[in-house]
Amino acid sequence: MKNVDLIINARWCLPMTAEQLVLENHSIVIHEGNIVALLPQTQAEQLYQATQTQNMDEHCVMPGLINNHGHTAMSLFRGLADDLPLMTWLNNHIWPAEQQFVGDAFVEAGSALAIAEMIRGGTTCFSDMYFFPEATARVVDSSGIRASLGMVVIEFPTNWAKDVNEYLHKGQALHDKYRHHPRITTNYAPHAPYTVSDQTLQAIIINAEELDLPIQMHIHETATEVSDSVAQYGKRPLARLKDLGLLSPRLIAVHMTQLTEEEMDWCAEAGVHIAHCPESNLKLASGFSPIADLIKRGVNITIGTDGAASNNDLDMFAEMRQAAILAKGVAGDPSVVPAYQALQMATINAAKSLGIDSVTGSLEIGKAADIIAIDLSEIETQPFYDLPSQLVYATGRDKVSDVWVAGKQLLKQRQLTTLNAQHVSAQAQQWATKIRSVS
Numbered sequence: 001m002k003n004v005d006l007i008i009n010a011r012w013c014l015p016m017t018a019e020q021l022v023l024e025n026h027s028i029v030i031h032e033g034n035i036v037a038l039l040p041q042t043q044a045e046q047l048y049q050a051t052q053t054q055n056m057d058e059h060c061v062m063p064g065l066i067n068n069h070g071h072t073a074m075s076l077f078r079g080l081a082d083d084l085p086l087m088t089w090l091n092n093h094i095w096p097a098e099q100q101f102v103g104d105a106f107v108e109a110g111s112a113l114a115i116a117e118m119i120r121g122g123t124t125c126f127s128d129m130y131f132f133p134e135a136t137a138r139v140v141d142s143s144g145i146r147a148s149l150g151m152v153v154i155e156f157p158t159n160w161a162k163d164v165n166e167y168l169h170k171g172q173a174l175h176d177k178y179r180h181h182p183r184i185t186t187n188y189a190p191h192a193p194y195t196v197s198d199q200t201l202q203a204i205i206i207n208a209e210e211l212d213l214p215i216q217m218h219i220h221e222t223a224t225e226v227s228d229s230v231a232q233y234g235k236r237p238l239a240r241l242k243d244l245g246l247l248s249p250r251l252i253a254v255h256m257t258q259l260t261e262e263e264m265d266w267c268a269e270a271g272v273h274i275a276h277c278p279e280s281n282l283k284l285a286s287g288f289s290p291i292a293d294l295i296k297r298g299v300n301i302t303i304g305t306d307g308a309a310s311n312n313d314l315d316m317f318a319e320m321r322q323a324a325i326l327a328k329g330v331a332g333d334p335s336v337v338p339a340y341q342a343l344q345m346a347t348i349n350a351a352k353s354l355g356i357d358s359v360t361g362s363l364e365i366g367k368a369a370d371i372i373a374i375d376l377s378e379i380e381t382q383p384f385y386d387l388p389s390q391l392v393y394a395t396g397r398d399k400v401s402d403v404w405v406a407g408k409q410l411l412k413q414r415q416l417t418t419l420n421a422q423h424v425s426a427q428a429q430q431w432a433t434k435i436r437s438v439s
């Protein structure tokens, strides 16, 4: 008998390693944060002795979800400015509010709120793009979640940095500080084609190559972005970025709602990843990303919620369902984006885009134990025929009962274990009082 830290016995297990592989009555054996075995429960009982055993008798366990694009601290702006198109929302509401309120304390409180919501919704890893990422990093560190934090660049002065040099310098400092952290990685995060110059993008491409990092950027979010670029540069944004050499497997292009056939071919040829944010795109009426056409070409599609100021939640279960359903409507074909594919987008595809698929994104021996348990015993998930279908089309985030990241339990029977829910809520309410009083 081998001694191990934890065994999770699950009625159903969806490891996300091979299409439609559903394991029944299996055990996930975890030691020092990693998965050391995944085998039938009867065998596990003979081979391993665990310090702790968790029986998930009516649950499905699967890899934690990866929210591949968001602005965590913006959770404090949830509901501040709704029902507006993107540029009105940004220019008249969000950017002025950010100028007034965003700082280290705001980002720490907003990140705690967002991370608490994500853990309760089964998200074990997120990719972020926001100011004061060191404040987010502190909450990532203390909460136990996993994250890829953006080294942001936006070419106007903000409370975070006054010019490009300062943005790049502060980004580099973040990278240096966390380069050996077991759960924090970094990415370059130039905001958008309309806020970052050619020269800066060229510098970012070189830096990303040197540090071997992904680059995330809002691209082709709206038709206005595309027509403005044609007026300013004589090119659509993607053509401009292609000429600069940005299209590569490093790039995670966020949104991509406006795409020609030729542009989709470029993405496929260059190995560009896409962070599809269907709810944010729908709410801002930005358009729809043609993900079924992109998938046909072999483009790796991942899913993000975007910030809670535009979504207005960080619910990856809702986002998976929206991605699957919207794709069918846009393609006029119900067979596109079946449930399993939506689950892949929210797990292994995102891990690949972030360069962390050797660590997370599926339940496999040697990977970190980033695991969620979903209770399938309730009325809403009866009867039961097909596990992926049930998870995407019938289950909600409220059915996530338990969450582990690197083997540490962050949610236990729906209770947060590393964040104080009352304190997080109280802080958010205090910020709202302040924001309300001056808005």
Ligand SMILES: CSC[C@H]1O[C@@H](n2cnc3c(O)ncnc32)[C@H](O)[C@@H]1O
Residues within 6 Å of the ligand: 071, 086, 090, 094, 095, 098, 129, 130, 131, 152, 153, 154, 191, 192, 218, 221, 280, 306, 307, 310
């Ligand atoms: C450089 S930090 C991120 C920056 O992006 C803003 N933002 C939030 N959501 C969106 C979106 O959907 N499109 C473009 N920009 C967005 C956020 O407010 C920060 O200023």
Ligand SMILES: [Zn+2]
Residues within 6 Å of the ligand: 069, 070, 071, 218, 254, 306, 307
């Ligand atoms: Zn965004």
